[in-house]
Amino acid sequence: xxxxxxxxxLAAASLSAVVAFAEGERPPNRPIPDPQSGRHFATPDTxxxxxxxxxxxxxxxVEEGEQAWNRVEGTAGQSCASCHNDxxxxxxxxxxxxxxxxxxxxxxxxxxxxxxxxxxxxxxxPALPIDSRPLNAITTYIALQSRGMPVNVDISGPARRxxxxxxxFYNTRRGQLDMRCATCHEENYGRYLRADLxxxxxSNGFPTYRLKEQRxxxxxxxxxxxxxxxxxxxxxxxxEEFTNLEFYLAWRAQGLPVESPAVRR
Amino acid sequence: xxxxIGQPRVRLPAQVxxxxxxxxxxxxxxxxxxxxxxxQAGNVIPRDIIKRFEAKFEGQLVxxxxxxxxxxxNPYIAFQFRAERPGRFEFTxxxxxxxxxxxxxxxxxx
Amino acid sequence: MHTLKAPTRRGAMxxxxxxxxxxxxxxxxxxxxxxxxxxxxxxxxxxxxxxxGRITLRAPPIAENGNTVPITVSVESPMTAADxxxxxxVFATGNxxxxxxxxxxxxxxxxxxxxxxxxxxxxxxxVVLAEMQDGSLFQARTEVKVTIGGCGG
Numbered sequence: 083x084x085x086x087x088x089x090x091x092l093a094a095a096s097l098s099a100v101v102a103f104a105e106g107e108r109p110p111n112r113p114i115p116d117p118q119s120g121r122h123f124a125t126p127d128t129x130x131x132x133x134x135x136x137x138x139x140x141x142x143x144v145e146e147g148e149q150a151w152n153r154v155e156g157t158a159g160q161s162c163a164s165c166h167n168d169x170x171x172x173x174x175x176x177x178x179x180x181x182x183x184x185x186x187x188x189x190x191x192x193x194x195x196x197x198x199x200x201x202x203x204x205x206x207x208p209a210l211p212i213d214s215r216p217l218n219a220i221t222t223y224i225a226l227q228s229r230g231m232p233v234n235v236d237i238s239g240p241a242r243r244x245x246x247x248x249x250x251f252y253n254t255r256r257g258q259l260d261m262r263c264a265t266c267h268e269e270n271y272g273r274y275l276r277a278d279l280x281x282x283x284x285s286n287g288f289p290t291y292r293l294k295e296q297r298x299x300x301x302x303x304x305x306x307x308x309x310x311x312x313x314x315x316x317x318x319x320x321x322e323e324f325t326n327l328e329f330y331l332a333w334r335a336q337g338l339p340v341e342s343p344a345v346r347r
Numbered sequence: 348x349x350x351x352i353g354q355p356r357v358r359l360p361a362q363v364x365x366x367x368x369x370x371x372x373x374x375x376x377x378x379x380x381x382x383x384x385x386x387q388a389g390n391v392i393p394r395d396i397i398k399r400f401e402a403k404f405e406g407q408l409v410x411x412x413x414x415x416x417x418x419x420x421n422p423y424i425a426f427q428f429r430a431e432r433p434g435r436f437e438f439t440x441x442x443x444x445x446x447x448x449x450x451x452x453x454x455x456x457x
Numbered sequence: 458m459h460t461l462k463a464p465t466r467r468g469a470m471x472x473x474x475x476x477x478x479x480x481x482x483x484x485x486x487x488x489x490x491x492x493x494x495x496x497x498x499x500x501x502x503x504x505x506x507x508x509x510g511r512i513t514l515r516a517p518p519i520a521e522n523g524n525t526v527p528i529t530v531s532v533e534s535p536m537t538a539a540d541x542x543x544x545x546x547v548f549a550t551g552n553x554x555x556x557x558x559x560x561x562x563x564x565x566x567x568x569x570x571x572x573x574x575x576x577x578x579x580x581x582x583x584v585v586l587a588e589m590q591d592g593s594l595f596q597a598r599t600e601v602k603v604t605i606g607g608c609g610g
Binding site: 368404407410412426427428 | 567569572
């Protein structure tokens with residue numbers, strides 16, 4: 083164990099050195115240069131549910147999101163559509179490039195957070211709780227408009243600092259099991275963890291209908307589950323830590339088609 | 348208080364010929380709370396399920412289903428129907444509290 | 458930590474795909490049932506004897522998550538006014554309660570086939586009883602393995 087920790091420390095040190103060298107200049111090397119979507123690790127029965135827009139229960143959320151898009155809420159008397167008109171046009175590609183750097187807030191924001199920024203600042207409506215049903219409905223509806231488009235987040239310039247934070251979280255061992263994200267999703271994908279086939283942990287299918295939860299879940303809800311699975315204390319959904327991690331994960335899945343809403347076990 | 352019965356989805360094939368046996372697919376948003384789970388305070392979450400589904404064609408019952416808590420959340424139900432003539436389907440989902448939600452769909456023949 | 462080092466089986470995906478492509482053959486319906494399940498089956502059966510055959514029960518042999526297991530039940534029948542399936546009962550042998558669903562069928566359906574998604578708390582058998590219009594009874598039974606553990610459990 084001691085040796086393992088020392089090795090891990092050395093690895094972390096050399097990693098941060100590389101990161102420091104590359105910061106703001108050129109893209110870092112991806113540990114998995116040719117990523118595979120989670121669908122490659124799902125059973126045909128699960129994919130049959132995902133690949134049919136009627137069998138896929140996430141479309142209940144899509145329909146709720148579409149209704150919410152056109153519903154006036156808040157003191158300004160506006161709906162999403164008041165500014166953004168037809169989501170099938172205006173939201174095309176948005177999910178593929180989120181999370182993204184927000185120049186005025188000077189930080190990276192997720193799609194969920196951007197919806198709440200619109201609600202509180204433009205509509206005069208209360209923010210929706212992260213991973214709540216109404217917020218997941220809107221983000222699922224928005225994400226669907228990018229289905230099939232390659233994930234393409236921008237980590238350059240002022241966004242890079244947040245990317246680096248996310249990468250650091252990703253590579254930090256945590257929990258009583260002392261595991262980092264890559265322990266499962268890079269060193270052991272394609273192998274079984276008890277009865278579960280480990281995937282590469284690609285985020286291109288979120289928001290996702292999870293068979294276990296029997297509902298649409300947001301990525302950060304799943305991340306909480308991951309941290310709990312290694313018996314760690316997860317940060318809150320919507321926190322800076324998870325937001326930066328989500329940003330790093332999106333870059334990790336760069337180029338994979340958006341599959342939202344995917345269906346996973 | 349019973350959980351809301353969400354907006355149902357119903358799908359019939361687009362092109363139907365007279366005499367053809369078609370598949371009618373339905374999906375409705377519902378938690379299907381089993382009555383076996385406990386909340387964080389340790390109290391049993393009361394059972395709250397869709398317990399009955401009925402499909403009528405021109406007022407005649409053509410298919411029905413009694414559901415138990417072992418049906419997954421957001422119940423998916425698909426059944427077959429021989430399309431002899433055009434007409435109107437009415438689908439009804441009823442929960443433990445006796446509240447129900449309906450949807451109608453026109454069957455047109457090519 | 459050891460959990461991660463032990464499993465080194467590669468080609469697992471191919472195996473899962475091959476297994477899922479094969480619909481399960483019915484198991485002998487005579488294998489003994491738990492008392493609660495037997496009682497539920499007996500309530501439907503009354504003093505009738507259930508025959509083998511006619512029923513096809515499609516379910517994944519290995520369910521990735523027991524909370525959402527797609528099943529298809531079909532029964533060989535002309536579905537005419539004179540000869541049709543009236544009711545199909547679905548039971549699970551290892552759930553807290555055995556009842557899963559009752560389908561009420563009519564000749565207007567033209568084909569006796571129903572699809573739904575069910576919850577299975579563990580690896581267990583799904584038992585199907587089909588009642589015909591003449592009072593005869595058919596039975597089928599299929600095992601579904603439910604994946605528990607790892608991150609999905």
